[in-house]
Amino acid sequence: MKSEPDAFSIADLAARPNRTEPWDGVRNYQARNLMRDAMQPGDPVFFYHSNCAVPGIVGLAEVASPGYPDPTAFDPAARYFDPASDPQRPRWYLVEIRYVRHLRRLIPLHELKAYADGPLADFPLVRRGNRLSVMPVTPTQWELILGLETSTAPA
DNA sequence: GCCAACGTTGGC
DNA sequence: GCCAACGTTGGC
Numbered sequence A: 001m002k003s004e005p006d007a008f009s010i011a012d013l014a015a016r017p018n019r020t021e022p023w024d025g026v027r028n029y030q031a032r033n034l035m036r037d038a039m040q041p042g043d044p045v046f047f048y049h050s051n052c053a054v055p056g057i058v059g060l061a062e063v064a065s066p067g068y069p070d071p072t073a074f075d076p077a078a079r080y081f082d083p084a085s086d087p088q089r090p091r092w093y094l095v096e097i098r099y100v101r102h103l104r105r106l107i108p109l110h111e112l113k114a115y116a117d118g119p120l121a122d123f124p125l126v127r128r129g130n131r132l133s134v135m136p137v138t139p140t141q142w143e144l145i146l147g148l149e150t151s152t153a154p155a
Numbered sequence B, C: 001g002c003c004a005a006c007g008t009t010g011g012c
Helices: A010-015 A029-038 A109-115 A139-148
Strands: A020-022 A044-049 A056-063 A096-108
Touching (some): A010 A044, A010 A056, A010 A096, A044 A139, A096 A109, A109 A139
Antiparallel strands (some): A020 A096, A056 A096
């Protein structure tokens, strides 16, 4: 899951009550479907910082709730209000995310891209122009990426 | 700050 | 249903 650290960083997540935050404001159907249909409480999550000096994976989180309708879509005062979504027929969903830990080092995007023609070939994050803010990670991809945490950082 | 890539909108 | 225009994302 991506977040701009200027808007909401992993430190912000760790500082929340119960270290938990509803992942509201997502207005993309692919990401919506993942949160509504695929993500389960306890699922592990990579926390990614985007649109910053060194974009990359900074920590681990976990899914802390099932998917449920995003209440900010119903609130006319909210930034992500969507009049097309109403409580009878919600259009947008979220899951809650709980902080687990920081990685021992940031795993930068440029390092992940080294695997873009190999084990991460199907991982959307390393593909050019990718804009999906919530994306699935396969167990194989997860193990590879997490293994980089304790490997020697390239120059 | 630039700009390529992408998703959405809306005219037709 | 097509597709050009537009707004947004996000790496660099």
